[in-house]
Amino acid sequence: MLNNMKSGNSNISEEGQLELIDVIHKITSPELNKIEAADYIGVCRATFDNYVNKGLIPVGRKRQNSKELHWYKSDLDKYLKNKKC
Numbered sequence: 365m366l367n368n369m370k371s372g373n374s375n376i377s378e379e380g381q382l383e384l385i386d387v388i389h390k391i392t393s394p395e396l397n398k399i400e401a402a403d404y405i406g407v408c409r410a411t412f413d414n415y416v417n418k419g420l421i422p423v424g425r426k427r428q429n430s431k432e433l434h435w436y437k438s439d440l441d442k443y444l445k446n447k448k449c
């Protein structure tokens with residue numbers, strides 16, 4: 365399948381390809397805890413929590429065997445990109 369995609373012979377729709385790229389990016393994108401995520405977008409933790417509650421930033425994900433939430437850098441990058449528009 366990868367060779368077909370490289371040569372442009374994929375049966376995956378453009379939307380499917382974008383979804384696949386997003387999944388791969390999330391897998392390879394570093395995860396940040398709340399403090400790191402808030403620092404990354406340049407706000408305090410309380411503001412970060414408000415952004416999550418308002419739906420501006422997605423809710424963090426739990427890793428297996430962990431209670432702490434983590435955010436993908438790629439999700440935070442989407443917020444930063446949309447914020448500039």
